[in-house]
Amino acid sequence: MNQSINEIQEEIIDEFSMLGGDMESTVFYIMELGNHLPPLDEKYKIPENLVKGCQSKVWLTTSFKEGKIFFLADSNTEVTKGLISMLIRIWNGRTPKEILNSDLYFIEKIGMQRVVGSQRSNGFASMIKQMKLYALGYQQKEKV
C-alpha cells in the first residue's frame, strides 16, 4: 500500500471527470469497477453480513492483520458492487484510525447523488457507516 487515501480519492475524481458526465459511460464504468473486486466466498453470503439500509444485497466481511483492516464484499447488483469496490479501493489495508479519520470528499466531488440517485446514495452511506463501524470495533479491541 503506497498510495494515500487522498491520492486514491484524487484518482477516482480524475477517472469520473474523464467520463465527462455521460450517464451511460458512468454507469458502465461503475459496474466495471465491481468486476475488479476479488470474489467473495459463498460462505460469507449470509444474512449477518448484509449491510443494512441498502436496497440491493451487499455482503461485507473483514479481517484484521497487523493492525490493518481488509475488506471483502459482493452484491447481487453490479452497480452496487462497483460502489463498494470504490470504498474498498480507498480503505483496504488501512488502520482503524486512518479509516475513522478520513474525509471522503470524492463523493461530493463526483456528484454521487446525481450519478446514482438518492436511494443508492443512501445505500452508499450505509456501506460507509458499516465499514466505519468495523473500524471502530477493531480500534476498541486493540485498546483492551
Added chain:
Amino acid sequence: MTTLTENKQILFDVQSVRKKFPALHQKVNGHPLVYFDNAATSQKPKEVIDALSHFYEKDNANIHRGIHTLAERATAEFEETRKAVQSFIHAPEAEEIIFTSGTTGGINLVAQTYGRKFLKKGDEVILSAMEHHSNIVPWQMICEEKGAKLKVIPITEAGELILKEYKKLLSAKTKIVSIAYVSNTLGTINPVKDIIKLAHEAGAKVLIDAAQAIIHIPINVKELDCDFMAFSGHKMYGPNGMGVLYGKRELLEAMPPYQGGGEMIKEVTFDKTTYNELPYKFEAGTPNIADVVAMKNAIDFVNSLDRNAALIHEHQLLQKTMSGLAGIDGIRLIGTAKHKTGVVSFVSDRIHHFDMGMMLDAKGIAIRTGHHCTEPLMNLLGIEGTNRASFAVYNTEEEVDYFIETVKGIIQKRKK
C-alpha cells in the same frame, strides 16, 4: 403492410396526443425521454396542469358553506368533477362518488368502516395472489382486529386467476371479496364481472381496485354490479393526491363515518353529533380541492379520445414489446395472460433489475424496477422483482423499438 400502418395512423393519431403532454418533451441524460412508467403514474396533459394553476389564480376558496363568489365558484367546480366522475364510471348517483386521497385511501375507508361494522370473528375476506399491498394490508389490519381470515385466490403460471379455486373459497363465511381489475405487475385483466357475480351468489360484497384499469378500460359500475370501486386520479392523467371511492348508496348509508371533523357533520353538540348526508359523511375536513377540480380536465381528456382506437394502439405497443423482449436471449417475460393491458414485466438471467433500470435510465428510458408493491406475488413467483415497462396512450411504436434495441444492447454488452 403499408396499408396497415396507414390505417393505424388514421385510427389513432398518437403525435397529436403527445403534443398535449409537456413532460414528454424533454431530454433525460442526453436522450429523448421515453416514459414507460405509466403504471406508477401517468403524465398530465396541459389542460390538467393549466386547470390547477387556474384554480389557484382565480377561484381559490374553501368549498361549501361559503356565501362569497369565490367559494361559490370553487364549490361548483368541485361538484362538477363529482358529476363528471359519476358519468365517467356510470354510477347511478353523484352522492355515491366519494373523494379520497387515492386508491389506498378508498380501500382503507371501506376496510375501516364497512369492514369494522360488518366483519365478525370467523368471517372471511377473499383477495387474490396478485394484489397490490394497498389491497392487502388494509384487510390484514381489519381482519386481525376482528378475528376474520384472509383467503387468497391462486394464479396460474401465466398470471391468471384460477376461478375454479375462487369458487371453492367462496362460502357463507365470505363477507368481502377485494380484487384488482388489472394487476399492476402482470397487466392481467381479471374477469371481474364473473368474480362479482359469484361473490354475490355467496352473499359477499365486492370491492374492485381499479387503480390500473381506469386509464385503459371503459368502466361501468352499474353493469359490473360491484359494490365498491377505488381508483386514483394520478394514474389516469389526473393530478396527484385525489382519488375516488364509488360505493352503492345503501352500503354507504349503512357504513359508519370514517374520520370525524368538519364537513362530515350535520349538527354537533358535546353530547352528540349527527352526521352529514352522502357523500360529505365521508369527506371530513378541507379536501384536496384544486386537484379534484383539475380531475375533471383529465376525464375530459380521456373522453376526448377515441377509446377503442386508444385501446388498440396500447395493445399494439404491448404486443410489440412482448414479442420483442421474448426474442432476446436470457429475457423471461413475467405475466403472459391472454387478456392484458399495457404492462410488461420481465427479468434477465444475468442483469439485476436495479442495474437494468439504471442502464435504461442512462439512455433516457424510464421503467420501474423492484417488487412493485406486490411482494406476496414476487414470493410466489420465486423472484425478487422485475423490470416493468407500462404504457399510456401517448407512447409510440418508435419508442418501443428504441427500448427493445436498448435492452438488446445492454444484454450484449454485459455478456462479454
